Amino acid sequence: MLRPMTYQEIDEAFRRFRAAEPEPKGELHHLNAFTLLVAVALSAQATDKGVNRATAALFPIADTPEKMLALGEEGLIEHIRTIGLYRNKAKNVIRLSRILIDEFGGEVPSSREALQSLPGVGRKTANVVLNMWWGLPAQAVDTHIFRLGNRSGLAPGKDVVAVERAVEDRVPAEYQRHAHHWMILHGRYICTARRPRCADCLISDLCQFEEKTI
Known part of the structure; x- marks a missing residue:
């Protein structure tokens, strides 16, 4: 059974995400x-x-x-x-x-x-x-975040609500505002479903996924 990341590992993972992209943005265009x-x-x-x-x-x-x-x-x-x-x-x-x-x-x-x-x-x-829009630390879990949370051990859960709760409970407060975007972008472009790009992953040494593609 996959081991969930420790608090220290999660903190380090999000520290790296923030260093790479301090202000991540959603990709849906909107005016208001x-x-x-x-x-x-x-x-x-x-x-x-x-x-x-x-x-x-x-x-x-x-x-x-x-x-x-x-x-x-x-x-x-x-x-x-x-x-x-x-x-x-x-x-x-x-x-x-x-x-x-x-x-x-x-x-x-x-x-x-x-x-x-x-x-x-x-x-x-x-x-x-x-x-x-409102800048609240709300965690919207889609397929990318669900996959990343479970595969890496960042926020494991049997369904999207459980993963949402895991992100809220396990990710340090200072990262809560942007956690959703860091995770969705990482899941969309790096931790992809069929062949994750483990060689390009910022947190591959922290990730608990046993079938890394490196």
Whole structure:
């Protein structure tokens, strides 16, 4: 059974991540809190690059809930039909735009509970918005973070909620703000699913993965 990293190993791992990239950024393009919320909602089962291509022409004309409603569901579909599940996503974006206007004064709320009350917004989407826009130490666990957390021993857990809790419980407070981005970028580009790039890994000597590709 894989040994979880020790506190000292985790601290050293994130010290290296921070030294390499002090201010990591998410890769979804957005203009404000609303477009970030929409972009993250659209990114479910889609790539960030694919979402960015679709929203490049959308966000300049629909960067508020009011403008999104004016565009309408069919108008939105014309912009996002290259994204998987686009019809259902369009329906959710229009519905959440209406709710933001009716219940939140047109503003994106800053609590997880309020965000998760919106159509198409789950815990992961809420955590991304809380982290990226509001600067809160919320940990959004996707497939990359789940894989990295378990494979390396940084934050092992049987499901995404367990890994989220492990990151919150095990990563030192000074790294919590950016932990999500350091882990997702490392999982996306270095600790890849099929053939991890262990030779290029900043933390290969700390990682507990036994089948390193070095």
